[in-house]
Amino acid sequence: MALQLGDEAPDFEAETTDGTIRFHEWLGDSWGVLFSHPKDFTPVCTTELGYTAKLKPDFDRRNVKVIGLSVDTVADHNEWAKDIEETQGQEVNFPMIGDPDKKVAELYGMIHPKSLDSLTVRSVFIIGPDKKIKLTITYPASTGRNFDEILRVIDSLQLTANYQVSTPVNWVYGGDVVIAPSIPDEEAKVKFPKGFNTLKPYLRLTPQPNK
Numbered sequence: 001m002a003l004q005l006g007d008e009a010p011d012f013e014a015e016t017t018d019g020t021i022r023f024h025e026w027l028g029d030s031w032g033v034l035f036s037h038p039k040d041f042t043p044v045c046t047t048e049l050g051y052t053a054k055l056k057p058d059f060d061r062r063n064v065k066v067i068g069l070s071v072d073t074v075a076d077h078n079e080w081a082k083d084i085e086e087t088q089g090q091e092v093n094f095p096m097i098g099d100p101d102k103k104v105a106e107l108y109g110m111i112h113p114k115s116l117d118s119l120t121v122r123s124v125f126i127i128g129p130d131k132k133i134k135l136t137i138t139y140p141a142s143t144g145r146n147f148d149e150i151l152r153v154i155d156s157l158q159l160t161a162n163y164q165v166s167t168p169v170n171w172v173y174g175g176d177v178v179i180a181p182s183i184p185d186e187e188a189k190v191k192f193p194k195g196f197n198t199l200k201p202y203l204r205l206t207p208q209p210n211k
């Protein structure tokens with residue numbers, strides 16, 4: 001069965017462009033983003049990796065470690081990294097897993113043969129400090145992902161891990177959030193001292209509590 005939200009992210013040992021890692025040990029107490037791309041030396045993947053590398057300060061600020069994967073070798077990753085730097089103007093500053101025997105790709109269900117024959121599709125797993133899977137997304141090879149959206153989701157996950165709120169449609173950091181319907185009004189007044197706007201008893205908006 002495919003990995004589901006709340007499952008423990010499977011641990012593995014793998015060769016990467018930063019040497020051999022054990023995944024859980026490498027994650028430590030950080031959040032993690034493990035993402036696959038279909039193939040080295042391909043156009044969309046080149047843009048994705050360059051852009052993700054540019055976001056490193058944003059990931060660092062959120063205590064998130066990023067790691068990429070494809071079924072290419074580490075030697076290919078290292079060679080391709082030169083093209084990424086040349087064309088995207090950014091050095092690849094996170095490790096890339098070489099997975100030519102597809103061990104990790106199969107462990108995480110990153111190969112969808114009816115979509116792309118024996119290569120990884122564009123999977124993303126966001127993993128919490130508890131090593132549990134918090135988000136999965138899967139894009140086809142023809143569509144590059146929006147890594148700003150991945151940062152946005154991390155902001156939501158980190159906020160909702162600490163406060164009894166959820167984030168509404170198209171929320172971005174700093175926007176109003178939704179108070180959990182399970183919290184009675186009297187308790188909400190104490191927990192959310194900035195106040196809240198009741199549109200319906202189940203739909204109460206309050207300013208982002210940690211701002």
Ligand code: BEZ
Pocket residue numbers: 038039042043044045046141142
């Ligand atoms: C790309 O990155 O452009 C790509 C890779 C594999 C299949 C299709 C597109």
